[in-house]
Amino acid sequence: MSVSPGKIDPLARVEEGAVLGAGVEIGPFCVVGPQVVLGDGVKLISHVAVSGRTTIGEGTTVYPFASLGFPPQSLGYKGEASRLVIGRNCLIREHVTMNTGTAAGHMETVVGDNCFFMVNAHVAHDCIVGNHVIFANNATLAGHVSVGNNVFLGGQAAVHQFVRIGDNAIVGGLCGLQHDLIPFGALIYGRSGLGGLNIIGMKRRGFSRPQIHALRAAYRELFYAGGTLSERAARVAEAYADDANVMQVVDFVRSGAKRRLIVPSDAADHVAEPDAA
Known part of the structure; x- marks a missing residue:
């Protein structure tokens, strides 16, 4: 165990080989595995289990009964040396679970900086989560999901794999x-289609009128x-070529993926195929 000055409760168990940054605090009944790296100022409150090839960025705080870096819930996982990477200054509340990646995906699960995961949130294998993301209680991601920056997932929201x-x-x-949900999009009524734009969120983040x-x-x-849809995307791209926000939406629509695109329920093509644009 490589330890910098910090505070480790005598009731915690830190395996030989773990790397702890300066000022790390590990509370009672925490278990830290031998391949774990904790950045400067990380705090594990109590009863936290961190396993596998897991790195937690500086300033992150993890609350009791969180389980981080254990094998993915995937029948295709065969013990490959995959990873979990958690960014800086995250707040991870009670019973949150995050798994490592798989050979069928990126071989790592990545969570960005300044994220807030409320009670019982789950990040599955091979997910990529951006910065300043909030998961409310019981929000869950299936495997291979990509979440952008400044995204909010409400309580008990569930995201299908590859979305x-x-x-x-x-x-x-x-x-x-x-x-797939476009940048700036709002899904607020279950499966009824795209509900417009996240206007309130944009105002809160300082977007101009x-x-x-x-x-x-x-x-x-x-x-x-x-x-x-492809014709409409082309017209929007031509009209707003100098608008980075609009072009972000256009590029997202055009890029396609394994999942279809959510559109408004009253639009002509309610759910667009990924190659439609």
């Missing part, structure tokens, strides 16, 4: 997300104008 969620999106409580108006106009053109 993408764009930056600045919001998923309401109790929503089941089966398909012209920026929001441009996104609204592009949204209407993209989902309600005539022509195919």
Whole structure:
């Protein structure tokens, strides 16, 4: 065990080989595995289990009964040396679980900086979670999910495997997300379709009125104008070529993936195929 000055409760168990940064605090009944790396100032309150090839960034605090870095809940996992990487200044509350990756995915699960995971949240194998993301109680990701920056998942929201969620999106409580959610998008009524843009979230993050108006106009053109989705995306890209926010949406739509694209329930193509754009 490589230990810098900090505080380790005598009732904690830290395996030989673990690397602890300066000022790490490990409370009673925590178990830290031999391949774990804890950055400076990490705090494990009590009864926290950290296993596998797990790295936790500086300043992150983990609350009781969280389980981090254990093997993925995947029948395809065969013991490969995969990883879990958690960023800086995250807040991980009670009973949160995060698993390592698999050979079928990225071989690692990655969580960004300044994220907040409330009680019972779950991040499955091979997920990529951005910065400043909030998971409310019982929000869960299946494997291979990609979540952008500044995303909010409401309580008991559940995300299907391989789904993408764009930056600045919001998923309401109790929503089941089966398909891709555009950047700035809002899914607030279960499976009833895209519910518009995350206007409140944009205002809170300091987006200007012209920026929001441009996104609204592009949204209407993209989902309600005539022509195919690919034709509408081309028109939006031409009209808003200099608008980075709008082009982020266009690029997301055009990139496609394994899942289809959620569109408004009253749009012509309610759920667009990934190659439709």
